[in-house]
Amino acid sequence: QPDDRGLIGDVPVLRVTRRGPEAVHFVLAALEPGAEVLLSLDWERRFDHMQQHSGQHLISAIAEQMFGFKTTSWELGRQRSVVELDTPLVTAEQVEALEKSVNEKIRDRVPVTVRELAADDPEVETVRSRGLPDDHVGPVRVVDIKDIDSNLCCGTHVSNLSDLQVIKLLGVEKGKKNKTNLVFLVGNRVLKSLEQSHSTEKALTSLLKNGPGEHIEAVKRLQSSVKLLQK
Template sequence: MLKDRFYYEDAYMKTFKARILQKGKDSDQRSYVVLDNTAFYPTGGGQPHDTGTIGGICVIDVEEVEGVIRHFLKECLDSAGEVAGAIDWERRFDHMQQHAGQHILTAAFVDLFGFQTVSFHLGKELVSIDLDVEDVSADQLAAVEKLANEIILENRPIETKWVSEDELTEYSLRKQLAVTDEIRLVIIPEFDYNGCGGTHPNSTGQVGMIKILSTEKQKRKVRVHFACGGRVIQQLQRKHEELSAASKLLSAPEDGVSNAIEKLLTSNRTLEKSLEHAKEELLSFEAKRLVEHKNGIVVRYAFTDRTVQELQKLARLIIAEDESIIALLVAENENHLQFVAARGTLAKASMKQVAASVLPLLNGKGGGNDAFVQGGGERTMTGEEMLNVMENTLVK
């Protein structure tokens, strides 16, 4: 029976002895053993599996397959008969803290605002729940976190009880249960009654604390990321290190980092505007220089590593200098060729015909109208060769 398993009899059991019932390999050739009883919790209900050792061999995974718990080992176990098992207690207790913290936080959302939890994930660094609502305010998050930590400080007992389906009417369950056989309730008196197969500490005080860290939208639901117990300290240490590093980089005290960043951003925006203005002036100067070296009514030039946006701006500046000019500009960028062809209002040639002459040669694509086109494709020729094709189209 489920309730006879060691991890349910005593969640604090760190070592145990059991008999080997079966050895084997799964379809992925992973070695496993089956014991007559175990303190290793298998993956399930949002809680990851335990790790540790059996017979001195590392347990890397624990799964329940058709009612049988398989302990997957790093290497084959030579032992037979009785073996000793040892749980990685630090990992187990962390999972106990996070899982119990999830119960408390979920119950707090229900108690204060009626927000139901629809899923739970216990990750390596953070824990998350998905709430069946589209939005949660900062004030609501603060209120829930406050209530959850009050429940922890009260150090209420966390009880487990095995009940029958008929006995469920005696309890005010947070949500309807999916199982009808061997039902295990996890109870925080006068606060939370919930069916659960996970491991938990025996009092809320051992959860330590709960800190909500962030939220995000997930398909008309809200995902809440949080940490409990020792993980809060880890998150605090990580954030302190980041804040300290930022403080040094900004030459500002830690409590003045946000102000320093705001000043830096303001300065950066000013510099970006100045840089953009300088670029525009350089392009204008470049356009004048190119017009001075026009060949008849054509200005042509092949660039290296220029964006098509820069080509477009440059072409517009060129034809603004002289309305009778046609500008043919090409950029060679790694394995691609890009071009812009533009005419002044007094020029008569069709730029669409120019594009039509070169695009098939590049296996490319483009768009525009008779006055202005742009496009690009594969680098099947040099920029100068492409300019020759474009200019020859104008002659024709």
């Protein structure tokens, strides 16, 4: 998950990285040691990451429950996110069923909670995980989606699935090593994508002088005309 941004006093935070148990902040200017400062968080960025990350947990859990597809990695991108599934094929029907199921869970307003376990607690072995970093110290953090999923995770998450608003699965792409990448948007990213699509549709309607349902045929006719002129 990408790092948080914000201000320490009035100094912008450019990047945050982890060194063992410590969070190291890279800032635009030097800060006075020992000074008392007000921390300000870029909430829009944080909430976006919370929505995408909790959405990924939900998608991964339901994909495994419904079809046995295990998640081997994922990426929270700037515009879209991707879950890598350990399967060579995901059908359009499976994508549709998965999207329907995860959105039903959102409407069910399922709680999401966070708890800590000792690293040697036997329960750690029962929680879904891709392993701990080699430099991990201290307790481990578990994110629970009630009756759906328990996952070792140090990321930021919503407190209820209803905060996700909606999940849109954009489709699948061929992944590496016989795997499949499932592309998705969650929450505010869905609304932004819809707004962009609507703006594009309005512009095309104005340029092509026809309705949205006729855009494709109009473009095909234009392409044919261009090819004839080029002969």
